[in-house]
Amino acid sequence: MTDSRKRTLALFYCRNIPESSETDRQAIEKAYQGRIRLFPLPCSGRLEPVHLLRALEAFADAAYLVACPDGACNYFEGNRRAKKRVERTRQILSGIGLEPERAGIVIGSAQTLRTLAQLAEEIFDRICEMGPSPVLKGGSGGDPVSPGRGEIVYDNSRTEAH
Amino acid sequence: MITAEQKPIEEIREMLAPYKRVLTLGCGSCVAECAAGGEKETAMLASALRMAARINEEEVLIHEKTVDRQCVKAFIIPLDDIIKSYDAILSLGCGAGVQAVSEMYQEVPVIPALNTEFLGETRDQGYWVENCLGCGDCMLYYFGGVCPLARCSKQILNGPCGGSVEGRCEVNPDIPCAWQLIIDRLTRFGALDRLAEIYPPKNWARKQGSGPRKIVREDQQP
């Protein structure tokens, strides 16, 4: 990796993507030395905007989702819902002055079934063209557990009535 | 249910500007149903606000928590333990929730993150419509289950007006003419002659006649 490729990508993906087993995932993360963190999902429809937002908040210069092609979703509509949620996330980013391109969705093509590794490389190249995220001042630092800056408390637990 | 929509984030940030320790408080009831202020939306908003603060180099602590219902004291009381850590609460409850929380914690400013809108139904996924005004004197029986006060743009009790065209309201073609719906419904029940009656002027005293209303039920009190 050259210095100019010091970006961190959070990549969420549907487990139906070719060559996306646990072994594949670990291999990719190792190859990119932690610059890509991969999050498998049973279906892209499982993704919620808050997943992308928290990744961007904690460590990622960009957070992307890989989803199956139209008509190929095992759960019929998961990929369609995912598209809308990514779009919602992009609107939220625009609303706070962050480039909407820091979140995105890449649909696997029905014709060229690219592997997770291929998609990861393509997306990583793309996001490296963006500047570092202003949210992560001083470089991509920290993760949700030990944040580089400030306190992040994800206690969204429900309280119980007495 | 009560429906609401989130205020634009710039407006929320403007109201939050003076505060350094904010509790973003969600509500698991009506506003969760209309995807404005539930647990998910609270997490999204808090994350966005934290990121915005970092981008603008603002020092602020933003925590998030969701209660089942903000409008019931018993469900808010658990916050007693943590409220001292915050100098403001950003509430994603409806107007009732914001005020209930405000009533509980009078020294802490409670800022509304939502614009509360109407009493209505989830007609379809992602689609909510207003259908009740809370008039305190329900006449739905007479109108086949369609309220002419909430659903007719001019609150006509002896309708329709001259602007009903092809079942649409002249005010907005997206709005069905409530009177067309009432006529269709009563026709189906064979009760159209009910509309030959002249319905007298509405008793609005049941809504605002004595100022803001209350209900007291001694059988429900401890």
Added chain:
Amino acid sequence: MSDKSRLKEVLDHGGFAVTAECGPPKGADAQVILEKAELLRNRVDAVNVTDNQTAIVRMSSLAACVLLKGAGLDPVLQMVVRDRNRIALQSDILGAAALGVHNILCLSGDHQRFGNQPECIGVFDLDSIQLVQVARGMRDKSAILGGEPLDKAPDIFIGAAANPFADPLEFRVTRLAKKIKAGADFIQTQCIYNLNRFETWLSMAADRGLTEETFILGGVTPLKSAGMARYMKERVSGMDIPDELIKRMDGVPREKQREEGIRICVETIWRLKEMPAVRGVHIMAIEWESAVEEIAERAGLLPRPVIQKG
């Protein structure tokens, strides 16, 4: 000028009544009304004054009515329920009668969304039918809504509007029946371009005996241009303008279209005069009050009858 409703007198005497419409100015200039009065005096029996029509702020209808009265005309006070609650409406009825304004037309009013104060609250405390009923109670029982007695009942001739061209057609006659039951002495209809549909509505009303219980005045509006016809057809709800009419207007060069519009209006009035159930015509020449004289003349409506006193 008698203090009574001339409109009522003409109708009671069996005459074919003629009314026109006059819009107050968007300002405090009484002169505007007085000039319109000059165009209409002696060509019509009564003049309607619109009440903040289209929810646009104008000089109040009651004030303009009083100006017309002073100029020797018989005004019809249009009252919409959009802007005033039952206290104000009843109060205005008493004021109108006290000022010698004896004709009242009860209307819903256009929604505030259409006007120049869209952020206001629309009152809609009563609807137009309830207003007719309340007005009748004030006159006949000398009492306000709720029964409290008045010290002097207002002498008023009560009207309501009817739209034979809005949906649903079958229910329109039921609504007419309700207005009459509530106490409408006279009815002015929405402007008529589709005479067939109007006649259908009229015969349905006649079948129920309604045309004997109230005075129906058919509304007419002269078209100024083919563009106006098209606009009304496409953009104004509750209007029925047959395609043949648009074609007819289109078939005439632009500078002759006003003339054609007047011709169509006059033809319509002649047709209305042949219908025994129609007891008069209401000429709504919007911002074209000068056309009323020509229309009335060519429709054989002039001179207006002289009502014998005594």
